[in-house]
Amino acid sequence: MFNKEDAFHGVMAAVALVAVLYTRRGLQQGLQEMRWRLTIHSLTVRDTYGSPVQLQSFSGQVMLIVNIASKCGLTSSQYDGLRQLMEEYEERGLSILNFPCNQFGGQMPESDGQEMLDHLRKEGANIGHLFAKIDVKGAQADPLYKLLTRQQPDIEWNFVKFLVDRRGNVYKRYGAELEPVALAHDIELLLADASE
Template identity: 60%
Template sequence: MPSKEVVFYGLMAAIACVTTIATHHRLAVQLFEMQWAQSVHSHTVLDTFHQRVDLRYFAGHVLVIVNIASQCGLTGQQYAGLTQLLAKYGERGLRILNFPCNQFGQQMPHSDGQEMMDHLRQEKANIGDVFAKIEVNGPGAAPLYKLLTRNRSNLRGGKIEWNFVKFLVDRRGQVYARYGAKAEPSALSGDIERLLGEGSK
């Protein structure tokens, strides 16, 4: 039979092993929770008809998230560019999430729902998924936009400066890049190709 000392040290080693495993598991859970809190997929929004949409539905897709306006000097150019992006990359996994916003010069007067859809149809703007009108800055900013504008070391954070600011989000729901209001949607093509390519490996 093993001596009491051998049994004791064996028991202590087993306890240490279990403690280490439990600590690693706890740290892994905490890391996952931190990453999830920073993920676009952790949010729920309303579509243009005010139905709840869990953004986990878009997990596995590359996303462009953009605040749109119907009466901005950039509207025609941006609608056309977004339509072209979706036509080019939609079948490969790109989704465009459009959030109407009236905070900049009152340039999105259209109401949610059918009026919004009729407006986009009239403009021949096949720009993807359309959500309820929101605020993107200030105390009333939508939680999703509070996440998007949070300062990060490798991104230009801070307030949304105007209509049609675009965020590129990877398949895991992490913000990859931000593009200013005047950036043509085609300027996103290289980064979109990169993210779509990563998902196909």
């Protein structure tokens, strides 16, 4: 026998379910959009001694973010190129952020802190800001690298470079073997962009 009350409750349950699913979908889309709006400036990293550094402190500067290694075949030329970029552009607003990484053949065995600083001094590598050793790929990747690699996920080797504009948005990614001085044109463009 047809019961109007049961039918009404059934319709109301269906409406409620549709409303819940619609709301859930909207929340998921909103969360995804928020993730895409994140900038580098919204993150905090650790320096080589473990102290927190808010990347907001680099707001208004062009950043070059690099995963460095001490024992890689690319180390000498990359350090030299990064040093040249520092000398040329630091006073105009370029900051180079170096993140040691030991994920590629164990080529960054130095410990954070004094041992890392001693290595850079020995190499004459005045290459910018030094941060704590991190993972740049895989499940344990640092949140910074998760953000940097969201469009091209895999870091292939040491010395992959990311150029970030003054607002904290990733401008471009450069492969490991590209010499840092090859970024000069793009750095000039970002430094000259008055809208930032």
